[in-house]
Amino acid sequence: MFSYNNYKEIIQIIKKSGKYSSFHEVKSSSLEEKRREEFILMRHDVEFSVERAFKLAKLENDNDFCSHYFFQLTNNAYNFLSRKNIDMINEMINFGHKVGLHFHLNDLTEIEDIKKQIVKEIQIMSEMLNFKIDSFSIHRPTVGVLRANIKLPGIINAYEDRFFSFTENVKENPPEILYIADSKHRWNYGLEPDKATLMNNKRIQILTHPYSWTPEGYDNLNNFRTLIAEKQDILIETLDAETKHFKEIRDAL
């Protein structure tokens, strides 16, 4: 599970379904239109590793598929604004992928404050990338944030009601738009993007986290082991590049 071969199979099914769409292509202004519309959206929230997101984007590109990557600006494990990451993100945009903000609430709870901060972070990202960012998804959204159905002029919210059905009780009130997510390194609620599920549902949003996906398709333990090793390599590269005295002791580590 969560191997590149596994991911390629999912892409093939989505392409065959004829329902693949970007967030920007979903129209549906009225409820009736919305119910007639069919789509499968592919969203990636980037939590820890721009490198793994870049590799997944490359895999998609090799398979003639474009999707939507959401990055955090205030992440503690990667720096969106580093030159290396900006270069990778620009290359992803050149591949044809869409890039948006994966907004970390950082303890904000007031909807008006959240809206202002989203606009501010989108502006910073756009300026640094030299590319207009016009979409966001919220990292670990609270019920209050989902219920608020945040809409900002000219900006797409991956959790707004065109793309996501917020329901307080999934059993009593099943969502009209199917939501399939790989959170916690497993397919949540037992829902997988397999052929039957993708063919038999009219409107679907799939969320994956690129750090969960590797060529090998590791289990949870080995996925984290390899992720930590990759992050360590990046720190060592940085220490090497930015100091002289690291080299003196590097072999003794």
Ligand SMILES: [Zn+2]
């Ligand atoms: Zn997240």
